[in-house]
Amino acid sequence: MLGFLMFGAALFGQKTTTAQEYVVVKDIQVEGNKKTKKYIILRELDFKVGDTLSLSGLQDRFEKNKKWFFNTDLFSEIQFNLSTWDLATHQATVSIIVKEAWYIYPLPIVELADRNFNVWWDDHNHTLDRINLGLAYYQNNFSGRQDKLVLIAQSGFTQKAEVEYGIPYFNHRKTIGVKAKLSFIRNRAVGYRVDDYKELFRFSEKEFSLRRFRVNVDWTYRPNLRLTHALFTSYHYNRVSKFVVDSLNSEYFGKGLQEETFPGINYRLRYDLRDINLYSMTGSLLEYNLRYDGAFGGKGPERWSSSLYYAQYLRFSKRWSVELIGKGAKTFFYGNPSYYHKSSLGGSEFIRGYEYYVLNGQDYAYAKTSLRLMLVDKPIPIHKFYGTKSLPFRMFLAMNNDVGIITDRYFPAQNPLSGKWLWGKGLGLDFVFFQSRAIQLEYSMNHFGEKGLFLHLKLFN
Numbered sequence: 103m104l105g106f107l108m109f110g111a112a113l114f115g116q117k118t119t120t121a122q123e124y125v126v127v128k129d130i131q132v133e134g135n136k137k138t139k140k141y142i143i144l145r146e147l148d149f150k151v152g153d154t155l156s157l158s159g160l161q162d163r164f165e166k167n168k169k170w171f172f173n174t175d176l177f178s179e180i181q182f183n184l185s186t187w188d189l190a191t192h193q194a195t196v197s198i199i200v201k202e203a204w205y206i207y208p209l210p211i212v213e214l215a216d217r218n219f220n221v222w223w224d225d226h227n228h229t230l231d232r233i234n235l236g237l238a239y240y241q242n243n244f245s246g247r248q249d250k251l252v253l254i255a256q257s258g259f260t261q262k263a264e265v266e267y268g269i270p271y272f273n274h275r276k277t278i279g280v281k282a283k284l285s286f287i288r289n290r291a292v293g294y295r296v297d298d299y300k301e302l303f304r305f306s307e308k309e310f311s312l313r314r315f316r317v318n319v320d321w322t323y324r325p326n327l328r329l330t331h332a333l334f335t336s337y338h339y340n341r342v343s344k345f346v347v348d349s350l351n352s353e354y355f356g357k358g359l360q361e362e363t364f365p366g367i368n369y370r371l372r373y374d375l376r377d378i379n380l381y382s383m384t385g386s387l388l389e390y391n392l393r394y395d396g397a398f399g400g401k402g403p404e405r406w407s408s409s410l411y412y413a414q415y416l417r418f419s420k421r422w423s424v425e426l427i428g429k430g431a432k433t434f435f436y437g438n439p440s441y442y443h444k445s446s447l448g449g450s451e452f453i454r455g456y457e458y459y460v461l462n463g464q465d466y467a468y469a470k471t472s473l474r475l476m477l478v479d480k481p482i483p484i485h486k487f488y489g490t491k492s493l494p495f496r497m498f499l500a501m502n503n504d505v506g507i508i509t510d511r512y513f514p515a516q517n518p519l520s521g522k523w524l525w526g527k528g529l530g531l532d533f534v535f536f537q538s539r540a541i542q543l544e545y546s547m548n549h550f551g552e553k554g555l556f557l558h559l560k561l562f563n
Contacts, residue, residue: 125160125184127153128193134200137246138176143198145276146170148327160184169378170327171200175242178203207240236262247271261310262287270322277325283318292342294350295441296516299459304350311346315339329373336366338395338402340442353513356403356440364402368393380560381496381534382415383423395443404437407445407464425472433464439512446508447524453506455526455548457556461508462517468506474532475499493535500530502544525549 130151132140147167149155155163164182171180179201187194236256244251249269256262268281292311293301304311316338323331341361342354355362369392376385389411395403409431417423431445447453447461453468478497504527510520528546535541542558 123157124154124192125157125187126191126193127151127155127196128186128188129195130198131185131195132198132200134202136202137205137243138200138202138248139246141276142176142246142248142271143171143200145271146174146327149196166377173379174248176203176205176248177201203242205242205244207242208237245269259291260287260289268320270324277323279322279324281318281320281322283316283320285314285316285318287314287316288312292346294346294354296460296462299461299517299519301460304346306343306345309343311343313341328375330370332368332370332372334366334368334370337364338366339363342442351441353439354441355401356438356443357400359401359440362401362403363398364396364404365398366393366395376413376415380540381498381532382413382425383417384415386415387411387413397438400438402438403440403443404435405433405443406435407431407433421476423474423476425470425474427470428468430467431465436464436512439464441513447506453504453524453526453548454502454528454544454556455504455546455552455554456524457546457554459519460517461519461524462513463508463510463520464512466506466508468504470504471502472530473501496534498530498532498534500532500542500544502530502546503527523549528553 127149128151130144130147132143135143144150148170149163149167168180168182171177177200179199181199183197183199184194185197236254236258238256239251239253241251243249244267247269248271249267252264252266254262254264256264262285264283264285266281266283268279270279272278272280288310289312290307290310291303291305293303295302316336318334318336320335321333325331339361340355340363344360346354347358347360352358371388371390373388374385376382376387389409391407391409391411393405393407395405397404409429411429412427414426415423416426429451433445444462445464445466447456447463447466447468448459451468453461454470476496476498478495480495482493482495484493504525506524507522508517508520508524510517514520526546526548528544530542530544530546532543533541540560542560544556544558545553546556547553
């Protein structure tokens with residue numbers, strides 16, 4: 103319909119071509135939103151009623167907004183059209199047709215206790231007793247306001263009970279959101295130090311070696327679509343077994359403490375211009391964090407830290423793009439250094455080729471680049487499932503190159519690579535589903551010349 107209307111406008115006389123290069127949004131209509139409130143959808147648009155839109159870039163504008171909608175996880179299909187176009191006044195109605203995704207996910211939990219799949223498979227012989235099992239209940243769009251309810255009950259290596267609820271907008275201007283979370287976690291096995299780049303664990307049949315209780319209340323202020331200010335507040339109570347402190351690591355919580363109680367507060371500034379959250383092709387992301395973890399009665403880390411993250415995505419053609427990422431993090435005051443409160447280049451933040459290494463410290467920096475070739479961009483036909491008849495699918499060949507460094511000022515004996523540059527490189531095949539889920543299979547090599555095949559999962563935005 104949009105192409106037909108634009109073609110018709112181009113043929114409507116020869117003396118008004120300049121005037122016909124724009125359209126004024128008279129109204130925005132939404133169809134298909136059975137549960138989602140209309141104002142939630144309008145809040146995610148980068149235009150509103152009364153705005154003037156250029157016809158030459160209209161299709162690209164609609165496509166950009168469509169990708170942003172997918173970031174919300176609210177819809178499986180989205181269409182933009184123009185209707186009731188008045189050529190004399192240039193006014194038209196924007197019609198948005200959506201198909202809501204399946205919002206309720208009662209999912210079984212099968213989760214590894216280790217930093218990544220590779221450590222579990224090789225270092226711990228893929229033993230089943232290091233797997234967490236449970237049930238997670240996710241309900242997106244709980245009341246139609248993009249709010250989310252999460253309930254988790256988990257047993258196994260890490261036992262967990264957790265409840266979380268968040269709503270992105272509760273004020274009249276739709277700029278302020280809040281999320282609350284309560285969690286209780288306990289472990290019979292606890293990692294207590296690093297030796298030869300591997301974490302050593304102590305397991306007890308008689309007691310839980312580590313118990314953690316946490317309350318979080320997070321506030322967000324989103325004055326526009328791309329900019330978010332967030333304030334994360336938390337209360338922590340942690341207790342480790344007396345045997346760990348007396349016999350294995352007296353600095354587990356620092357100062358020989360067996361338990362700690364402390365508040366945490368973290369400010370985050372996020373400026374997001376990416377086309378889509380996962381596996382972006384264009385745009386950029388800037389994120390700054392300033393964090394304080396205090397202490398009640400001297401029992402806590404008493405630490406100030408900050409980090410700066412920047413990512414740039416450049417697209418050279420339909421199939422070629424590059425990802426450029428840089429991050430620096432520093433702990434600039436640490437009143438009570440401890441093993442438990444450590445930064446690490448591992449887990450979600452890693453240097454390729456060093457997945458088997460535990461690299462702890464207080465300060466770190468890295469730069470990561472990926473040159474990517476899109477091999478496949480074609481939906482996979484499936485039976486109707488979760489509100490869709492096809493599965494969006496892309497596959498990429500990635501050429502990766504990472505450089506990083508981490509410094510441990512307090513426990514350097516546990517990290518012989520402290521203060522040394524790390525370099526990893528290799529090739530990867532990345533499989534991207536639903537615009538927001540990815541499986542990455544990578545063959546990487548580090549500066550020691552060690553090579554390996556590594557698996558990484560990105561299942562949530």
